[in-house]
Amino acid sequence: MSFEAKLAELGIELPPVAPPVAAYVPAVVTGSYVYTSGQLPFVAGALPTTGKVGDTAELVSADDAKAFARTAVLNALAAVRAEIGSLDRVTRIVKLVGFVASDPAFTGQPGVINGASELLGEIFGDAGRHARSAVGVAVLPLDSPVELELVVEFA
Template sequence: MSGTGPEARLAELGISLPEVAAPVAAYVPAVRSGQYVYTAGQLPFVGGALAVTGKVGEGDGLVAPDVAADLARTCALNALAAVRSITGTLDGARVVKVTGFVASDPSFTGQPGVINGASTVLGEIFGDAGVHARSAVGVAVLPLDAPVEVELIVELDS
């Protein structure tokens, strides 16, 4: 990476973080506690709407795993926007934990591959500071029939 931090890397990658997604219930997008920022679960909103809904799996009427991985990427960017709304910058931050939820067809077991969409973009943006612990969980349904949801725990250097 030629940039000096995540903010420079976002610019190098041509990634603009979106506006913070409005909560769909009684919560806030992110909370700081000491050196950590915890995000609420972020859905793959683009421009305030879900482009894709439904369960992830193989077959007709299901969200394809590669599409879901791209949606997980969008969730991660939405989560970073929530972090930045609290901190003002991503510089000096380290991604500690990613939790990803995948609304899965009962026969689908590829949740880790779907959540790689989030993990990969975090690695591209943060480099070594983006290496994180992770859970990828299959669930029956997510809010608004979203295919994926991602939440982050980020550690700050000050």
């Protein structure tokens, strides 16, 4: 099954490529790799929520942040598709870098970024197995709870 067909089977429609919020492009191709810029969990051009992730009521929950990581990786895949024409050209998801705006006491960044990693596995199977970093940071652009970058190999 093609990766584009797998998206359809999963009921996923990639969003339009999110326009840059500063002086950069959403993705760059060099050789047989696509490098995405940091992708936020924009939905229809807006962040669904803002703030730090943590374990208290006034913070973004880890479960919500995991869902935002899933949204952000869909935005990254939209940027990849815009550069190479079709996700069927993907041969490997090489690396995922995930940033989580974290309360100082929060240590669940890997679980948050699993929202993106698990979806990549669902879509790409073995080609979606990737190297990864899950990093806690003090703040992200626009006060987003998560931000993701992908490195994707294609043919």
